[in-house]
Amino acid sequence: MPRGSQSKTVSAHRIGSLLFCPACGTLLDLPRDDQDEIPCAQCGRLEPASSYENLPTKTYSSPHAFPSPLKSKRGLVQNTMDDGEAAKERDPVAQEKCQKCGHIGLSYKVMQLRSADEGSTVFYKCLNCGDQTSLNN
Ligand SMILES: [Zn+2]
Ligand SMILES: [Zn+2]
Incomplete structure (x- = not known):
């Protein structure tokens, strides 16, 4: 049993909301619900899923830039066109x-x-x- 070579005290590198393997720098996947540890896809190091818990969660407050596309009411074009036939008979x-x-x-x-x-x-x-x-x- 190797001793201390694989220290779990080293926490994953955190950049924003992403975790990187401290051993090889590979981006770690997000843990699934039933996962306690995230294995590094590159080196197999196990990162405790709890490392994700304290991540600053970005709240995407999507700005409602376009509240409700105002349907242009230009569809109702006033028919001010002269009735050609009536004008002719006038x-x-x-x-x-x-x-x-x-x-x-x-x-x-x-x-x-x-x-x-x-x-x-x-x-x-x-x-x-x-x-x-x-x-x-
Ligand atoms: Zn790794
Ligand atoms: Zn008259």
Whole structure:
């Protein structure tokens, strides 16, 4: 029985939370739950698992850098686009006076009659009361 050659008083070298074999410098594995000693993979030295107990345990307080990725509410794009069809049917407005209600602002539409000889007819529609009149040019 060798005497004192393999002293267990020498504790493992500790770097951070890692233990290294004091005999050969090999990084020691973490002890399993049922392990009392960690054998050095290189030289077979047994390091007591208790050496790990006093290790400064790093608490990884993961900073919640991104609490909850704010879902951009840009998905709801306001549809301010003009309705092309409605705009097309929107008649121009003439600053004419409604004969019925006196409202100024009649939408008008110029209609070409059957033959060019008869000229065109302008149809007015009151924006206020809806009264429609037509004027023959
Ligand atoms: Zn070793
Ligand atoms: Zn009117």
